[in-house]
Amino acid sequence: MFKECSDIVIRPFDIEENVHALAVFVDGLVLTTEVDEALKAVMIYERGSEDAKRLLETVIPSGQAKTTDNYGDFLLGVLSGDTGIIIENSDKAILLGLRGPSLRSVSEPPSEAVIRGPREGFIENLRTNTSLVRRKIKSPRLKMKPFVIGKHSNTSVVLSYMEGITDPALVEEAVKRLQKIEIDGILDSGYIEELIQDSAFSPFPQIQHTERPDLVAAALLEGRIAIFVDGTPFVLLAPTVFVQLLQATEDYYERFQIGTLVRWLRYFFLFASLVTPAMYVALTTYHHVLIPTKLLFSIAAARESIPFPAIVETLIMEVIFEALREAGVRLPKAIGSAVGILGALVIGQAAVEAGIVSAPVVIVVSITGIASFTIPHFNGAIAVRMLRFPLLILASIFGVYGIFFGLILIIGHMANLRSFGVPYLTPISPLKLSDLKDVLIRAPQWALSTRPSFLHVRDDTRMSDTMSKEIKDQNGSKGDSPDDKR
Structure with a gap:
């Protein structure tokens, strides 16, 4: 043999x-x-x-x-x-079981760096990854159910969940989907993500992936499931709803005011990244009356010598920007960032001076690119980058009406999506008032006393409110103050 x-x-x-x-x-x-x-x-x-x-x-x-x-x-x-x-x-x-040590040491994940929080990330060794989570959740209720998937690769896969918290129906469904996978080999968790997700044709990710053990631990304590795959540092989390793609682990390590402010910025720049190029094309092509007069004169002067319509020059700059971003990722780190910055500056300035594109388009594309980087999860940002181009085409044909029509289609599609049976726009649609305290705002920790109701957890109590009530009743001090005693 x-x-x-x-x-x-x-x-x-x-x-x-x-x-x-x-x-x-x-x-x-x-x-x-x-x-x-x-x-x-x-x-x-x-x-x-x-x-x-x-x-x-x-x-x-x-x-x-x-x-x-x-x-x-x-x-x-x-x-x-x-x-x-x-x-x-x-x-x-x-x-x-005398297996050799993992080849890479535990270090900070490059794709999910934080200012405040743990500096450890998953590696390519399955047992190291599960131990990182076990170190954070020291409970026998944390279950690790093993699987072997792949006819030739025989890849070890572990389904993790919290017994007594996670919905048993969710665990049963995940087990059923994993057991039905028949494939030659599993080389990364992306294989499993694409095979078990509810809708393979949607640009929106229905399963979240992460390199951070603290994010996996938090998801498990919420009542979600985690899927570990040997040979990759990316762990899958399900079910996933859209608002979770705009939440970062650092939101819960800083004060809730800062977390709320940053979350508002993310929502604003998500919308800006999606519609800014399309809005520029629609306004400059069809709706000149909506642009202030001085700004309209400035844009007209900049576009006077441009031989292409607004849609063409916008598409040119968008494609170049995406190419520079992809090149910066693929090149070695020492030169990748330099090529990205210098390429954007040199190509943009040269294109403007050559009269191929106008300066306003360079500004619009730059703002759009910066806005897309504010989305904390990479797979969520990719969906926005993909949908930007259909909106551009609709704006060039129907103007602002085309943008609104495209947004209606996107929202309708998202409302029809499911992640392991959970509606993708939960808790906004269907509306769940008890879960809104962690959507547009990040409520204080003492207010996040219950787990998300849309996960149908068996135990929805996350923490006791005794301490917060005591501090409030005693006005921030325990017992009598020295002045009261006197």
Whole structure:
């Protein structure tokens, strides 16, 4: 079976010279020093040498060791990094969990940096990732349900949830969808995200992904589920509603006034990123009377020598900006940011001086690009970037009416979306007043005493209000003040 597999080590050995045995492991996936120590302990064992279970209980020092009588489970364990031991005249094999360390250390996730908050992020090792969450939620109610998905990759997947909090129907549905996946291999969590989401043709993400353990812990405590995939630092969270794409973990680490202000800015710039280029094209093409006179004269003077209509020059700059952004991501970090900034400045200035595009278009596209960066989750920002172009086309044909028509279509589509059965616009539509305290505003922590009702959790109480009532009743001090005692 392992012919022409140079990384597979098959090591025959004897137990006290009378029982033949075989050790099998993958070079590079195991700790060879610990494997040597375990084999040394097995070799000198005398009594009942052929009994795998007794060897496991009395000799082998590994804490993560088990026996199996299934050949498929044995192969899967070896290919996953375990060390397999087969003993002559024994109907059971031993699997030693002596896996090597992860290749990358835990560090701050580059895609979700924060000013205040933990500086740790997930890595490509599944057990390291689950341990990071277990370190934050030290409760036996935190469940980790294992799966193996992929006909050839045999990728380890873990479904995590909080027993007693998460809706059992949600867990059952997630298990059902994961078990129905039949594919050659899973190389990233994006495979699973696309296979289990409710609507594959929607530009809006119905499953959130993150590299932050604190965000996963917070989602689990809310009553959501998390899906860990071995080999990727991105963990999936479901169900996901639209407002959660505009919430960042840092909102809950700062004072609620700051969190609310930043959240308002995100909503404003989300709308600006979506409609600003389309509004510019609509106003300059059809609705000149809506532009102030001085501003209209300035725009007309800037566009006097431009050979293209407003829609063409806007599309040119939008496509160039998206290309520069993509190039900045793909290039090495040392030069990526420099290429993005210099490219935008040089190309924009040269295009204006050459008379290809006007200066107002460069300003509009720049504002649009900056506004899109305020969306904290990357997959949410991609949806806005994609929908910007259809709105541009509608604005060039129907003016402002086309923009409103496009917005109606977008909102109607979002209202029809579901994420594991939860309406995508919840808690705005359908309206749930108790959940609005964490949508447009970020209420104080003492006001967030209940979990989101749209998740149908089994325990909706998040915290007690005893302390906040006591502080309020005593006017901020406990007991009598020194002046009152006098």
